[in-house]
Amino acid sequence: MRADPAVLLDVSRLISRLGGGPATGIDRVEAEWLAHLQGRPHLLLCRVRRGQLLLPPQAGAAILRWLGGALDGLPPPDLLDRLRGRRTLPARAEAALRRMALMRAGPEGRGLGRAALAHLGQAVYVNVGHANLQAGLLANLRPLPRAVLIHDTIPLDHPEFTRAGQADRFRDRFVAAVAGAELILTVSDATRGDVLRWRARLGLPGHAPVVAAPIGTRLAAPDPAGLPADLDLSRPFFVALGTIEPRKNHALLLDAWQMLGRMPDPPRLFIIGRRGWENREVFSRLDRLPPGGPVRELSDLDDGAVAALLARSHGLLMPSRAEGFGLPLTEAAGRGIPVLATPLPAARETLGDYAIWLSPDAPADWAAELARLSDAAPRRLPPLPVPDWDRHFALFHDGLSRSLRDPSVTAM
Structure with a gap:
């Protein structure tokens, strides 16, 4: 052949x-x-x-x-x-x-x-x-x-x-x-x-x-035209990208933001992705988010809009409990955006020492690291070479x- x-x-x-x-x-x-x-x-x-x-x-x-x-x-x-x-x-x-x-x-x-x-x-x-x-x-x-x-x-x-x-x-x-x-x-x-x-x-x-x-x-070119007109980007914010399903562990992020709520002006969290399955408790928590609060759920953003948010963010958050690869990790690291993630084998293989590795069961550790990162201008790292x-x-x-x-x- x-x-x-x-x-x-x-x-x-x-x-x-x-x-x-x-x-x-x-x-x-x-x-x-x-x-x-x-x-x-x-x-x-x-x-x-x-x-x-x-x-x-x-x-x-x-x-x-x-x-x-x-x-x-x-x-x-x-x-x-x-x-x-x-x-x-x-x-x-x-x-x-x-x-x-x-x-x-x-x-x-x-x-x-x-x-x-x-x-x-x-x-x-x-x-x-x-x-x-x-x-x-x-x-x-x-x-x-x-x-x-x-x-x-x-x-x-x-x-x-x-x-x-x-x-x-x-x-x-x-x-x-x-x-x-x-x-x-x-x-x-x-x-x-x-x-x-x-x-x-x-x-x-x-x-x-x-x-x-x-x-x-x-890596899509950033295009803010697809972002909601009322989205406030003037304060520090982080991005979670992916389907809202149990293994993505959005519950940990919601727990961490409850802890950050004790701050006078907590950072923002934008949860980007469609709702998946078997995740009623997280969906209920999302439905109860107050309008104008620090956590906002976004869906149906195009690639350019997602890239625009990543480009201005303080970091990508990925507390997953299981991944085969994790495209959001390389989409962020390829741009030099900080990554906070759980040390899954596939993630460690892809990012090495680039990411900040945190337990998927320790929301207090996540909250502490998020408070530290948001207390300064967005940090930028040398972009990581990613698979082509x-x-x-x-x-x-x-x-x-x-x-x-x-x-x-x-x-x-």
């Missing part, structure tokens, strides 16, 4: 997430892969209602336009979706993609592998979105080699942080990926260790190399080349 084979990229996650609020880290990775493939030999695969679609390259250009907000050209949902009351953006996108499809297949994609091979010649199936991972589909994609990116094993390690039933669904996807792929990529060395540990614990085949290929960080996308793609191609040179892999 040539060094850089054509790619059959699975975009099922991107389509399912259209209109679902600010992009998550996994969304951004799938979008980066899609953008990377523009102008390169590729096709797309998308799971839709009751089946799978094999899509031409122009579908990718359309999806990127939709992600950018150009939705005017989307048709209405198909008749069956309309009859069922499904009028969402994903339903409209699926209607558009069905019209472009090179081939339609059932849910397990029978015949898709050979059809993609006929269009592309040498090619590899790539799934970077934790979606559409099922054993039957992966088997039916043969004779294409299959490469899967695993972002973390949090649902296996910490089922208490996930929605009901998600841990079991993730386990099924994990088993399908590890048993059915020729190459497993991970977003960090820490996650690579987690994948190897769970592969052994579940007794899964060990034929596929597991390669750490840290994802890149794209070119290296991620190079590691993918190198890992794929090595895996396919191994006779024990090519025989699978």
Whole structure:
């Protein structure tokens, strides 16, 4: 196989997430892969209602336009979706993609592998979105080699942080990926260790190399135009960035700000991110925040607005209890913004001594450090070199080349 084979990229996650609020880290990775493939030999695969679609390259250009907000050209949902009351953006996108499809297949994609091979010649199936991972589909994609990116094993390690039933669904996807792929990529060395540990614990085949290929960080240009007009930036403030879910540990920040409330003029906290799941107590606390108080919840900010806040902040706060990588960490460190975070393996691997490391169970320590930092002008550090996308793609191609040179892999 040539060094850089054509790619059959699975975009099922991107389509399912259209209109679902600010992009998550996994969304951004799938979008980066899609953008990377523009102008390169590729096709797309998308799971839709009751089946799978094999899509031409122009579908990718359309999806990127939709992600950018150009939705005017989307048709209405198909008749069956309309009859069922499904009028969402994903339903409209699926209607558009069905019209472009090179081939339609059932849910397990029978015949898709050979059809993609006929269009592309040498090619590899790539799934970077934790979606559409099922054993039957992966088997039916043969004779294409299959490469899967695993972002973390949090649902296996910490089922208490996930929605009901998600841990079991993730386990099924994990088993399908590890048993059915020729190459497993991970977003960090820490996650690579987690994948190897769970592969052994579940007794899964060990034929596929597991390669750490840290994802890149794209630093958006600051653009304050997207910030709320009434946002007061005249006082010291900190930023917490990410979905409001249990493992992100926003409760610690709210506890710390209760302690800071004893100060005559406490710093501000801007919590940026959509509300997630299984987090009713934190949501209730957020709902009770007084208008004009030191803590404010912000959602639906675009990347430029988030960058503008980071650029003026006293620091990024990330008291997470579990992470596979943590894009906000590199988005801040790449700009020289101070970072206060919990010393998780993936975070320590990425930031080293750059961050101020604090326990996820010590709000008083966080409050003390926040008071110290806010008592001076915003501190700026030498920007930390952060992973770039070119290296991620190079590691993918190198890992794929090595895996396919191994006779024990090519025989699978």
